[in-house]
Amino acid sequence: MQDCIIVGGGPAGLSAGIYLGRFLRRTRLYAAGRPRADHIPRSRNLAGWPDGVTGPELLDSMRRQLGHYDVEIRDERVTGATQIDGGFRLETEGGPVETRMLVLATGVTNRPPRIPEALHDEGVQRGLIRYCPICDAYEVQGRKVAILGSGPHAVAEGRFVRHYAEDVTVVRPEHAPLDDDGERALSEAGLKILPSHREAIRLEGEKIVVDMADGRSEAFDTLYVALGTDPHSDLARELGADLSESGCIPVDAHCETSVPGLFAIGDVIEGLDQIAYGMGHAAVACTAIHNRLLGR
Ligand SMILES: Cc1cc2nc3c(=O)[nH]c(=O)nc-3n(C[C@H](O)[C@H](O)[C@H](O)COP(=O)(O)OP(=O)(O)OC[C@H]3O[C@@H](n4cnc5c(N)ncnc54)[C@H](O)[C@@H]3O)c2cc1C
Numbered sequence: 001m002q003d004c005i006i007v008g009g010g011p012a013g014l015s016a017g018i019y020l021g022r023f024l025r026r027t028r029l030y031a032a033g034r035p036r037a038d039h040i041p042r043s044r045n046l047a048g049w050p051d052g053v054t055g056p057e058l059l060d061s062m063r064r065q066l067g068h069y070d071v072e073i074r075d076e077r078v079t080g081a082t083q084i085d086g087g088f089r090l091e092t093e094g095g096p097v098e099t100r101m102l103v104l105a106t107g108v109t110n111r112p113p114r115i116p117e118a119l120h121d122e123g124v125q126r127g128l129i130r131y132c133p134i135c136d137a138y139e140v141q142g143r144k145v146a147i148l149g150s151g152p153h154a155v156a157e158g159r160f161v162r163h164y165a166e167d168v169t170v171v172r173p174e175h176a177p178l179d180d181d182g183e184r185a186l187s188e189a190g191l192k193i194l195p196s197h198r199e200a201i202r203l204e205g206e207k208i209v210v211d212m213a214d215g216r217s218e219a220f221d222t223l224y225v226a227l228g229t230d231p232h233s234d235l236a237r238e239l240g241a242d243l244s245e246s247g248c249i250p251v252d253a254h255c256e257t258s259v260p261g262l263f264a265i266g267d268v269i270e271g272l273d274q275i276a277y278g279m280g281h282a283a284v285a286c287t288a289i290h291n292r293l294l295g296r
Contacts, residue, residue: 002028002099004289005090007078007235010035012266012278013105014062019286021069025293028099029066030092032077035059036107036267037275041125045135046275058275081235087261088239100296101289102239104249104257104264105282106232108273113148113173113225115201123201123223128208130224133157134274137164140222146171146194146210148201149226151182157226158191169194169220171210173227194218231268244270255285263289 006016009031020027040055049058066073080091087100110131112120123129130136141164147157150172162168169192186193200211207219231247242258244250248271249257249264256263265281267273 001087002026002097003293004101004103004286005030005078005088005097005099006103006105007090008035008105008107008232008266008268009059009063009073009075010037010105010107010266010278011058011062011275012107012282013103014059014066015279015282016103016105016265016286017066017071017073018062018069019282020289021066021071023286023290024070025290028072028074028097030074030076030078030090032075032093036110039121039124039131040135041127043135043275044138078235081239083239083259100261100293102262103282103285103289104233104236104262104268105266105278106235106268108229108231108248108267110225110229111227113201113227119201119203123203123208126203128203128206128222130222132273133160133224134272137161140165142166143221144219145169146208146218146220146223147191147226148173148223149228152185153228154226155182155185155189155191157224158186159189161224162190168192169218171223229267229273233268236262236264236268246270251281253284254288255281256288261292 003025004020004027006013006029017029037055042052042054044052076093078090078092082089088102089098143165144167145161145165147154147170154170158168158170171194202209208223209217209219211217233247233249236249239259249269251264251269255265263285265285266278
């Protein structure tokens with residue numbers, strides 16, 4: 001039986017592996033799928049990287065750091081989980097495994113606009129398409145910015161970006177009309193609205209261009225996608241843990257879920273989706289796990 005299994009090989013899961021490896025805990029980490037961190041063209045808000053760091057560079061250096069410790073990494077998906085006496089049994093692509101403690105660092109998926117994947121990924125790498133104003137609105141100061149979304153989320157994101165840029169337009173998707181309150185909130189916040197958008201987005205030189213249903217087009221320096229996220233909380237649900245309305249996993253001060261011995265860290269828990277925060281969760285959860293196991 002493992003002392004602990006970590007599911008997810010993003011910044012949160014890899015940090016957890018480093019902590020548990022240094023606590024000499026028998027640990028295995030399962031990593032499948034592309035971490036959200038792998039999309040980051042260059043992060044500039046992570047302390048310790050004065051010139052910024054790309055997502056792939058960060059993940060690679062964390063994996064190398066983890067390699068110094070006796071933690072087994074399996075590039076396999078965990079497909080199911082049940083509670084057993086004294087721990088958990090997981091189904092994985094490589095077969096079943098049992099563990100005393102379980103850490104879910106499974107992240108979330110951003111809902112992308114309906115555009116071809118290659119175009120989308122190119123836009124993200126060039127900073128023409130962005131997802132996280134907290135991470136990089138600093139970089140769009142004085143630019144002409146679009147926010148793709150509707151409802152309170154788009155209003156909040158628009159307000160946030162307006163702090164950095166004068167010219168901010170909310171481009172609402174065709175399938176998600178704004179109600180009167182939404183329209184009023186946007187204009188009160190000094191944001192423009194671009195209606196009837198067919199989610200026809202193209203890259204043209206250094207601009208991102210939105211084509212509207214009425215034939216008009218508008219070019220922006222950057223477009224923030226505010227269409228929401230889908231948390232990867234299936235394993236927590238299967239284990240009977242409480243989930244929030246948005247599908248995230250609520251945790252206590254030690255990052256433990258409503259199921260004893262089941263911990264959750266990083267983007268998948270309710271709260272701020274930031275690398276530093278996920279790394280902090282890993283420190284808190286793994287120290288609690290180590291102390292709990294010392295007591296057994
Ligand atoms: C374009 C972009 C720019 C960003 N810029 C910044 C920035 O500058 N600063 C910052 O702090 N944050 C930034 N972020 C946010 C940051 O990427 C996330 O906060 C961070 O990646 C969360 O780490 P995580 O480990 O929780 O999740 P992730 O990085 O998403 O990793 C979770 C991993 O778990 C895997 N997984 C899920 N289920 C299973 C399973 N059943 N079995 C095995 N593996 C599984 C997933 O496939 C994924 O690989 C940015 C995000 C984007 C998209």
